[in-house]
Amino acid sequence: MKSITCSVLVVGSGNAGFCAALSAAQSHAGEVILIDKCPEEWAGGNSYFTAGAFRIAHNGLSDLQPIVTNVDAETANVIDLDPYTQDDFLNDMNRITHGRYDRGLGQKLVAESNEAVKWLGGLGLGFQLSFNRQAYKVDGRFKFFGGLALKTENGGKGLIQFHQRAAKEYSVKVLYSTAARQINVDPNTGAFESLLAEKDNEPLLIRAKAVVLAAGGFESNPRLRAQYLGPGWDLAHVRGTPYNTGEVLEMAIRDISARQAGQWSGCHSVAWDANSPANSGDREISNEFTKSGYPLGVTINIRGERFFDEGSDLRNYTYAKFGRAILGQPQGLAFQVWDQKGIPWLRSEEYRDEIVEKVWGDSIEELAEKCTAKGLENPARFVETFKAYNEAAYKHRLEKSDLKWDPAIRDGLSTQSSKQQLKIAKSNWALPIDKGPFLAILVTSGVTFTFGGLAIDPNTASVISNLTGKVIPGVFCAGEMVGGLFYENYPGGSGLTSGSVFGRKAGLNAAKLATEGGRFERSSRL
Structure with a gap:
């Protein structure tokens, strides 16, 4: 069996996975590898299929104008864009989910939303005000509505193109057509040890100090949709990638007793x-x-x-x-x-x-x-x-x-x-x-994405064990795989923001663990 070694391993090539990989690479964690079971032409998961909308707390137009590329002084004079405060964001989370959202996750999402978007902007991601989707021109003025104003240039396509460029710039190795099959932990400590994958129909063992699980939900799996969402959901059309079929969720529950969280009947x-x-x-x-x-x-x-x-x-x-x-x-x-x-x-x-x-x-x-x-x-x-x-x-x-x-x-x-x-x-x-x-x-x-997922520590994005109630050393999670944020509904644009906030957090803490645990030799080239 072929094996390789890295410092931080990321599973999933959507926005959350790339944010985790970039955050880890920025933190000088050593070699960072990102894998996805999809072929390269399907890179990006569901993030590719979005409009690129990011919901963040902000102080109004003056706060956003420095990071957007489509507002000149003349246009700014005819824009009505009120501040969207952290309290506004949390109130929307509470109202839309009928108060069921996890308070710790929600508070981190909201408090770090502005910073996460500006972090991505600093890495070179282009943002715009979403005139076409989030504003109406009424009486000669652009009126933004519903707490949502930002989008990425060229939507989800532009977002993933940015991530792929940035991954190369930060020397993140990306392996497509590489499916995760099994998570292995140290039998004595319970800490992450390695992940068994399959690349080009051959087994591949990837050893790492930490892993970030960001492989999406089960929305593309008709059997799991019918099982968890209910009768008839196997007939729903899939809005995004056909590769989000839930194996990594099931693997985490099976192999490391990851605690389940969120609304498994919701999407x-x-x-x-x-x-x-x-x-x-x-x-x-x-x-x-x-x-x-x-x-x-x-x-x-x-x-x-x-x-x-x-x-x-x-x-x-x-x-x-x-x-x-x-x-x-x-x-x-x-x-x-x-x-x-x-x-x-x-x-x-x-x-x-x-x-x-x-x-x-x-x-x-x-x-x-x-x-x-x-x-x-x-x-x-x-x-x-x-x-x-x-x-x-x-x-x-x-x-x-x-x-x-x-x-x-x-x-x-x-x-x-x-x-x-x-x-x-x-x-x-x-x-x-x-x-x-x-x-x-x-x-x-x-169907876009499912709401059931894994329980994580809001401060570190570490996955929580269902057996001990404690975090599983070396295992982190971000993106659609996180459960507990959304119930029945969600405030538009908060999915990509969640992936960025917790992806960045997961990558940072995975890097800390990797660097504190010693250095690895660079992997052999495939």
Whole structure:
């Protein structure tokens, strides 16, 4: 059996894994090796498929402007970007997870979010203000909404390209097509000793002083989705990499009795193009299969009925949970519908003609008839739903004539008045849908990442043993493999931030352990 030796080993080539590797390399840990079972052309895990959004605590535009590349002085004068404090971030964590998030993890995530992003910026990662996704231009001013303003240049693709460049700069050795198979610990101390992997169909033993587990969740494994998330989840479309199939989670639980944490029945899932590939994302189209324009219109299932409140909150706080709502509908399908008032506000990268199939109708009746070819089972009910919705929206507008439609705030335009109330409200942005031609898009559920994972020490990112309740020496964890942060939902953009905060922390502490434990000889070249 071939074997190699390094100081710090990282498993997983997403944002969290690369952050851990770069942090360890920066700390002069000795040789750092990063492995991933995917081939190089699939590098980046789910991070590649994101829009590159980072949620951080900040002091407003003046705090962010020095690290972004797309704001000149003239543009800055027409931007409304309020501070998003640590208290704001924690309050959103508490509200969105219904108070279930792990307080220690949440506090570290929030307190170190700003520093982690600026650390990445210092390494050369380009950031921008996300005008296209996180702001609306209202009355000539860019209004950022929902506590989220930053993205990486060229989204997730740009993020992973940066990480690959930085890894070379810091001499991190990256081995693709290298799958982790078994974690070995010292039988006397319980400390990490080595990892058995398989590279190019041959066993490979990698000895190291420390390992960082950052191999993602189980969202690409239909069996585990059905087992943990529940019936029907094996039919959900995979939004990102097909390689996040949960083996490293199972391995950590099996081999080192890692403690499980978080909501194993929960996941991040979004409204996703029904015509997208079922079992993996498309690396060219990537995040553009997302269909997040639902607050601007209504969503109706194939029986012709609305089934959730499209305006219950700003999009950043709802998009990650509405995929579950769609999957729970007949056939796991629904139609998003808009009129000419909403259509101009749809983001082109998600709704341009080249990537989405559009159904048009000059009237709601015609739209309903055309949607039957796409799976609508009850066109009459579809029309009745719109009539009831419009009547309720009209009556609310008459009663609250002082309110102004504004997509960047919770504007209060609702379907619920003293004259009429719908069984399922639309609580904000409830304009009547009455100006044709009308547009419908067929959507399903796209699963992004799972919420169940491993318990870690918030201060060190060390994995905790289920047997002893103590940290397992030399074993760290970051990214989607960490459990306890998110329940049912998550504040948009906090996933990449979590990967950066705890990836950086894991790499730093792995490096400390490696350097304190002595120096290793450099590995043989493969």
